[in-house]
Amino acid sequence: MRENEILLKEQLNEVVVKFVLYKPLIARSAKAGQFVILRGAENGERIPVTLVDWDSKKGTITVIIQSIGKSTFMFNSLKQGDLFLNVLGPLGTPVDIQNYGTVAVVGGGVGIAEVYPIAKALKAAGNKVISILGARTKELVILEEEMKSVSDITLPCTDDGSYGQKGMVTDVLKGIVTAGEKINAGFVIGPIPMMKFTSKLMVELGIEPYASLNPIMLDGTGMCGCCRVTVEGKVRFACVDGPMFPARTIDFDELIRRTSEYKNEEKQAVQEYEKDHKCKIGLH
Numbered sequence: 001m002r003e004n005e006i007l008l009k010e011q012l013n014e015v016v017v018k019f020v021l022y023k024p025l026i027a028r029s030a031k032a033g034q035f036v037i038l039r040g041a042e043n044g045e046r047i048p049v050t051l052v053d054w055d056s057k058k059g060t061i062t063v064i065i066q067s068i069g070k071s072t073f074m075f076n077s078l079k080q081g082d083l084f085l086n087v088l089g090p091l092g093t094p095v096d097i098q099n100y101g102t103v104a105v106v107g108g109g110v111g112i113a114e115v116y117p118i119a120k121a122l123k124a125a126g127n128k129v130i131s132i133l134g135a136r137t138k139e140l141v142i143l144e145e146e147m148k149s150v151s152d153i154t155l156p157c158t159d160d161g162s163y164g165q166k167g168m169v170t171d172v173l174k175g176i177v178t179a180g181e182k183i184n185a186g187f188v189i190g191p192i193p194m195m196k197f198t199s200k201l202m203v204e205l206g207i208e209p210y211a212s213l214n215p216i217m218l219d220g221t222g223m224c225g226c227c228r229v230t231v232e233g234k235v236r237f238a239c240v241d242g243p244m245f246p247a248r249t250i251d252f253d254e255l256i257r258r259t260s261e262y263k264n265e266e267k268q269a270v271q272e273y274e275k276d277h278k279c280k281i282g283l284h
Contacts, residue, residue, distance in 0.1 A: 001022040001059075002022065002083060003022060003023065003083075003087075004021060004022070004023065004083045004084045004085070004086070004087050005021065005022045005081065005082075005083050006019055006020070006021060006078055006079070006080050006081060006082050006083070006084070007020045007021065007022055007060060007080070008020035008080060009078070009079060009080045012064070012142045012143075013139045013140055013142065014139070015066055015067045015068075016064060016065070016066045016067075016110055016113075016140075016142060017064070017065050017067075017075075017076040018052075018062065018063075018064050018113075019062070019063050019064070019065065019075075019078075020060050020061070020062050021060065021061050021062075021063065021084065021087060022059055022060055023036075023059065023060070023061045023087050024056075024059030026051075026054065026061050026087065026089050026090050027054040027055055027056050027058070027059050027060055027061050028056045028059075029090055030051050030054040030061065030089070030090045031090065031094035031095075031121075032094055032095050032097060032117040032118045032120065032121040033050075033092065033093070033094045033095030033117070033118060033212065033243070033244050034050075034051050034089065034090040034091060034092045034093075034094055035048050035049060035050045035051055035089060035090070035091050035092050035220075035243065036048070036049060036051060036061070036063065036087055036088060036089030036090060036091065037049075037086070037087075037088040037089065037091065037217075037220045038063070038075065038084050038086065038087055038088075039084065039085050039086040039088075040071065040074055040075055040078070040084055040085055041074075041085055042085065044071065044074075044085065045069075045070070045071040046086075046217075046218060046219070046220070047065075047071050047072060047075070048091070048214075048217045048220060048239075049063045049064070049065055050063070050064075050113065050114040050117075050189075050212075051063065051089065051090060051117065052064050052113045052114070052116055052117060053116070053117060061087075064110060064113035064114075064142070064143075066109070066110040068266075069266045069269065069270060070266070070269040070270050070272075070273045073270065073273055073274075074273070088220065089220075091220045091221070091239060091240075092238075092239060092240070092242060092243050093240065093241065093242060093243075093244070095118050095121065095187070095210075095244050096244075097118075097121045097122060097124075097125050098125060099125050099126040099127055100122075100127055100184040100185040100208075101127065101128065101182075101184040101185075102127065102128040102130065102181065102182060102183050102184055103122050103127045103128070103129055103130070103183065103184065103185045103186065103187065104130045104131075104132060104173060104176070104183045104185075104186040104187070104202075104207065105118060105119040105122065105129055105130070105131045105132070105151070105186075105187050106131075106132045106134070106169050106173065106186060106187070106188045106189070106190070106198055107131070107132070107133055107134065107147075107188075107189055107190055108134045108135070108169060108188075108189070108190020108191055108194040108195075109134070109135055109136070109140055109190055109191065110142070110190075111188075111189035111190030111191070111194075111212075112133050112135075112141070112142050112143050112147065112190075113142060113143055114189040114212060115131070115147075115187060115188075115189045116143055116146055116147060116150070118187050118189075119131055119147060119150045119151055119187075120150040122187075123150045123151065123152075128152050129150065129151045129152050129153075130151065130152065130153045130155070130176060130181070130183065131147045131148075131150075131151040131153065131154045131155065132155050132156075132157065132169045132172045132173060133147060133154065133155070133156045133157070133164075134156075134157050134158070134159075134168060134169035134172075134190065134194070135156075135157075135158055135159070135163075136158065136159045136160065137158055137159070137160055137162050137163075138158055138162040138163035140158075141156050141158065141163055141164070144156060155172050155176075157169060157171070157172050168194070169190075169194065169198055170197055170198055170201050173186075173198065173201060173202070173205070174201065174205070177205045177207075183205070183207045184207065184208065185207065185208045185209075185210065186198070186199075186202045186207045186208070186209045186210065187209075187210050187211075187212075187244070188202075188209060188210070188211045188212075188247065189211070189212040192214070192252060192255055192256050192259065193252075193256070195211045195212075195213075195247070195252065196250075196252035196253075196256075199211050199247035199248065199250070199252075202247070203248050208246070208248075209246070209247035209248060210244050210245065210246055210247055211244070211245060211247035211250060212242070212243045212244045212245075213229050213238045213242055213243050213244075213245060213250070213255060214238075214243065214259070215227040215228070215229055215238050215255060215258055215259055216258060216259060216261070216262070217238065217239055219239075220239045221239065221240065222237045222239055222240035222241075225237065227239045229242070229245070229250065229251070229254070229255055230250070230251035230254055231245045231246070231249055231250050231251070232246075232249040233249070
């Protein structure tokens, strides 16, 4: 096995791919809530992705990547046996794992993969874990069996009602508390609007919320300042101070604005990549 080699590639749905990579140094020191930065080629973009799982004995780490921009499309075109040029990590501050009592772990879309190691660690610490898995459609609900294995209760929901409860994760959360469940802490990962409104609801329900933030990031070591976020009215860097933060004081609106700054450029890059990709396919 070679450093950074893709040992396993699994297509979870049309846009989400699971990779198992050989990276023994990271596998030996990784903790829940940390991430790695991937680069596919020279002059390639640096992409942060959450560590979903790791095996210190086998020397492997698991990441799950959703095709969104040019670089993630390129990553997901790699095959078993291919190499990532760089795999840097583990980065970020691990989640503070305690025995809170009963916790709600909420994942939206590919965020389900990112809450999995947190749910696993919280369960190992003695918590009652209630997992809420939200997605637009049934096909986009991922890692359900893995989440069930580390949860006391697992509740999927979809926007279109094609699987689980119809509605949003906030509807499910509100229903659990209305039914009499006392939840002490909540951990949320997913689209920013989902994290914003779920965190707000948790505060209203007397649940201490935590959210993992995904701002624009470059070096991942706190030097560039690209990943700055505002928490408790102070500037924090998601790469070194987070990515998990107490959510009641996060400025989610600022985060939405900052992550949207390059949407047009990202869209153009994807269009050019797809055009080039199709042209090359047509030549063979």
